[in-house]
Amino acid sequence: MIINGIILKIVEQKFGNITAPPPILWPIPIAIGINFNKTVLFMKTTKSIRAFVAISLLSGMLFSCQKEDLLTPKIEEVQYLSESDMEGMMKLGKQLQNPYSVETMRVAWANLTAGGRVAGEDVEITASHLYLKFMPQTEEELDILKTDSTLVMYDYPLDYEIVEGGDFYHDPSLPIDQPTYQYLAVSVDKVLPDGVAYEILAELFIPDEDLDDETSRIAGSLSDATIMALVNEALRITDNLEDEGARILSNRWTPKGTITVWDDDLGDQRPLRGAIVRARNWFTTRKAKTNADGFFKASKRLGGTAKYSIRWERYDFKIRDKWLSGARLTKAGQIKGDWNKDIVGGKQEYYATIFRAAEHYYYRDINGLRRPPQNGFLKTQMKIRANLEEDAERCSDDAALGCHKASRRFLGLGSQIQMYTYDRTTQRTYATVMHELAHASHWRMDKSNYNDSDLPVVESWANGVEWHLTRMTYPGYTDTFGRRAYTGIVIDLIDGVGIKSSSGYYEGDLDFVRSFKSYNDQVSGYTLRQIEDALKGQSSWNGWKNSIKNKYNNDTEEFIDAAFDYWNSK
């Protein structure tokens, strides 16, 4: 019943000055069609409060139906990152003087004009951009920001020295269950998302942001040479010129490079496809997506050095490291040139492998299968948490490769998918991502039947998708199956005929019971999409079987009963 405490605490905290509905209540407007912009809706009268508390109690009872879901985070006990938690975290150095602030630029311009270094040119220096710090209080608020794909956010301040790149960053002053601040620069006329508090850290004038764009010039009529001089003077008076070097027009350059990741099973570096690479100089970011060869090239040039990085996410999914932090790869130091990176070993290889698999399921050929839950209005980004194996207790008492809990998606307090394959092979990690995303996709396709489904239905389907999609990358991929849970029924429906065997079956809490059995599989020729379509609306083993038989004509249909009977036998 902890959730009651959570709701009541939120009510208590928010009651006097509600500006938005508590995140837990976001479904309400969906259900009853009320516009929450009117903040008076909730707490207008005492009667409403009583009703709200009563509903909170009811909600708590409902939540308690699954003890492990949602209730794990104890909001009452505020926790912060410990020293061990901060292992691998980005280390920031001193705050740098900001060369692009309006104030600095005005001083720099005055210096240029006073020194007679510009003649016949003039510019009014006003804010072209704003340097912002978003302060999302909850994962839902962070999701609001994530739905605007034009916001190029960083989880660390952009005007600080970076001592070590690290795998993630979470502001140490924030509780571990609160998203870290998001920093970015936006043009002054950018319409910002509602519902997330932010602070304007500085008004910026970035004259070289759009230097290549003749149609929209921030610095008006100033010549390119004068803009360079202005930027160099601003860098000089803020003590940044020495580190970055003077900017010269002819030295503007295009960020590009190639990213590969080590694959244990293929024994080679593999191209990292679909990753968004960022190259940032102060408040200007150039982005490019890696292609099938792992190659990326930005469409616009940069003037100074760049800090390259990859956030392990796409619009629809995100890989998390610790707590609510997103995982990322940051190149050490700033460079002016290509970034050719071979990711080998450690956490970055782990993240990259999970990314490869998720990117495949979400965006590439999956032979017509349905996609996993997607991001968008009133939806959230799929969160995949990349754990070490010893953290498996987040899933269960047992050793586990992964788990899927749809309920973690609701409040955003957790990650819908948890991975525990850090010490496993590349192929196992890849296959496990496919397996867990197959659960998520099944849930998205048919939530009520998914929740009521027999275990063999849920796990056999995920096994089938895992097998099929993993073999698209690893043609020799095989797995072993157990009856009554992780069965091979989907594979048997698709592949050729022959003797199939299994060494045991599952019972109770997925306890494996040794019991060797073989049978002659004589079914073949169904497609994965057909089997998925037949799964919709079904929750039982026999219901699924009959649905397949009723929907399709297949010459081997008469043998389906034998296959289903075998895989459901002890």
Place this chain on the structure above:
Amino acid sequence: MTLLLTIGIVSNICLYSCSKSTVDPIDTFFFKYVNMSGKDAEIVIFIDDIEKGRRSILNNASFEEIFTMPKDDNQTVITEGDSVVLVFEELEISYNLTNQSEFNILNWDNYSYEVDRAKREHFLTYTFTVEDYTVAN
């Protein structure tokens, strides 16, 4: 109002909070092979008639191999084969998945077995005896 709020909360929270959670556990199997047949032996593993590996085992010796479910690497353990050939010096005998012999090493039921449920660890031992050799003879 109260009724509407109740309906809204109940329908949405039920949908999520009571949703099924799935955990994919790992079972680890420790296979041990002991050769007490009086002969040196070799085990040849086949899948789809393609040789996938060989294990040699001297008389009075043993070896172990570990297997996980789900499978973790590309190495094929003996019991993953769909057929095996046992070679006892000059004699050989083959087994496949449908062979009901109690000497068929593809059948896990023919192994001695212990399990640690808490750790999901399974210990299977097959001891080659004179009888295995006799059957091959």
